[in-house]
Amino acid sequence: DTAVSQTPKYLVTQMGNDKSIKCEQNLGHDTMYWYKQDSKKFLKIMFSYNNKELIINETVPNRFSPKSPDKAHLNLHINSLELGDSAVYFCASSQSGTGRSPLHFGNGTRLTVT
Amino acid sequence: AQTVTQSQPEMSVQEAETVTLSCTYDTSENNYYLFWYKQPPSRQMILVIRQEAYKQQNATENRFSVNFQKAAKSFSLKISDSQLGDTAMYFCAFPTSGGSEKLVFGKGTKLTVNP
Numbered sequence A: 001d002t003a004v005s006q007t008p009k010y011l012v013t014q015m016g017n018d019k020s021i022k023c024e025q026n027l028g029h030d031t032m033y034w035y036k037q038d039s040k041k042f043l044k045i046m047f048s049y050n051n052k053e054l055i056i057n058e059t060v061p062n063r064f065s066p067k068s069p070d071k072a073h074l075n076l077h078i079n080s081l082e083l084g085d086s087a088v089y090f091c092a093s094s095q096s097g098t099g100r101s102p103l104h105f106g107n108g109t110r111l112t113v114t
Numbered sequence B: 001a002q003t004v005t006q007s008q009p010e011m012s013v014q015e016a017e018t019v020t021l022s023c024t025y026d027t028s029e030n031n032y033y034l035f036w037y038k039q040p041p042s043r044q045m046i047l048v049i050r051q052e053a054y055k056q057q058n059a060t061e062n063r064f065s066v067n068f069q070k071a072a073k074s075f076s077l078k079i080s081d082s083q084l085g086d087t088a089m090y091f092c093a094f095p096t097s098g099g100s101e102k103l104v105f106g107k108g109t110k111l112t113v114n115p
Helices: none
Strands: A004-007 A010-013 A019-025 A031-037 A043-050 A053-057 A064-070 A073-078 A087-094 A109-113 B003-005 B010-014 B019-021 B024-026 B033-039 B046-052 B064-069 B074-079 B088-095 B103-105 B109-114
Touching (some): A004 A087, A019 A031, A019 A087, A043 B103, A053 A064, B046 B064
Parallel strands (some): B010 B109
Antiparallel strands (some): A004 A019, A019 A073, A031 A043, A031 A087, B033 B088
């Protein structure tokens, strides 16, 4: 199936740990994103990559580090997890990244930090 | 700053009736795109409809249509013949500009369709 897939679906961990979320798209899109959805359902962009190049880096703690080994993959590594990092993290992709083509989202990863 | 505002945090509608969700935005751009996304309880984000600002005709996708008022910077979503499966959060989204386009989302409207 063509889609944006991210793993894991759920992630429960303790404060101070390091964790990664993986994302892959087989839609042939050039641009990939990480969005964070907080407990109030507000969605905010964190990072955007176009053909492996970082093009958007919002005000995100440097404990968050995206990595794009190729244009089909965008992973998110989080160091020294804090309670406030608990959220749903969405990976997404789009054809051009110009705002003309819609985002295709993964199913989200619910991160719970205890 | 470019913003997207959804003024209705929650709405409810009876099955088979019509409901309209509002969205306003602020931009100085002339050509842009606007999107409505749906997030059902399953958490998946699903594109509902897209409107191109330079097109005067309102976009329609089956039971979903928009009322796009460019001068008023308004982009409302109309759902006709509401179905139980329409129960979801609905987000209006708008890309910023300036060379690093990113989609900015409104805070969402929680729609409940009652049987």
